[in-house]
Amino acid sequence: MTDLSAAPSWRRDLSIDQQLALTTAATRLAAEFDGIYGTETIERFLHSSYDQFAPASIPHFLPLLAERFARQRLQALARVEGHHRDGKPVVLFLCTHNAGRSQIALGFFTHLAGDAAIAWSGGSEPGTEINTAAVAAMAERGIDISGEYPKPWTDEVVRAADVVITMGCGDACPTFPGTRYQNWDVDDPAGLDVAAVRPIRDDLERRVRALLEDLHVPAR
Template sequence: MTSTYKRGDLTIDQQVALDTAAHRLSKEFAGTFGAETIARFLQTSYDEFAEHGRVTNFLPLLAERFARQRLHALARVEGGGDGRPVVLFLCAHNAGRSQMALGFFRALADQNALAWSGGSEFADEINPTVVAAMAERGIDISAEFPKPWTDEVFQAADVVVTMGCGDACPVYPGKRYLDWELDDPAGKALADVRPIRDEIERHVHDLLAQLDLPSV
């Protein structure tokens, strides 16, 4: 595949990694999206993180993971859904509350629903205290990463849950919106994050009941 990433700010290793990612995504979405669409989503996903200052060796991997999520969302928007509900969890930095909600929802809903998360001003990394709090409940969110939201992800969601992002959270017609009033775990000690975690878990159980989904 011809590289579309010959930018001056990319190292040779990053160029190779992005081209390899594009090849993987092209195989994964063969018959759904063409190489041009996949390259565009991969490039814009890379740019989102690079412009945010995340110039690290992991940028191509983050771009690939984010592009994959966006392509799955776009496929659903264009009629490729499988009937499962999609929930989008949003907070300001996608580093604490929305990541805990995502972790609980995926663990409890299992394969019965899909869930994504995003932030209006996404952080560089997940709050490590939040990761520790979730690990106490047997849920590993250490591999997750803060990310923005995009139009196709919003359009694919059936339910949008907001947590402290205020007016920064966009409103799309036809979506079901829920707002959970939760303390921000940023800067808090583990003992103070636990009650927030437990409240989020209760909210997730209630949401699963509202969606008529069984809890694992």
């Protein structure tokens, strides 16, 4: 792995287990992207993804979060660079904290589209955890978003998207020429209880279903 001597202090203090976990993650990613990206690119994306979450996240989960985020970013980059062409539409849901609205929308989109489309989410100022009321409200619909996590958007992820849905991030939301943007005026569920989140959830479901229809993706 990359020499950590010039890294931030929290990375120089990585435990043996964390270093081993990152090494294992790099090995898995290298196998997944074999023939597309080399070791240097894999490690650069993995380490920069790790940097996005530390030191705010629970250390035990950092390597896993970094691997998941690095995988998403590498998948996006492969699409941008033309290494991956499957014809599936890609949608990116963005809000401020990537803890409520964008996660609910992502949950519905993934559940309804299945393998027919791809969706990602991100935030301009990512929070530290998913909104628990949003998790509970989605569980009422049989959709589990508890395994998701707030994360930032990155250039390659935005550039890979065919449609970018923004919700409340304003001028902080990224813009790239040639990308289709829609702004959804949806209330923020932050600080609300489950009863108050339900109308927001239902509004987002309607919007996601309309989006799928517009993309000619049949809802399951």
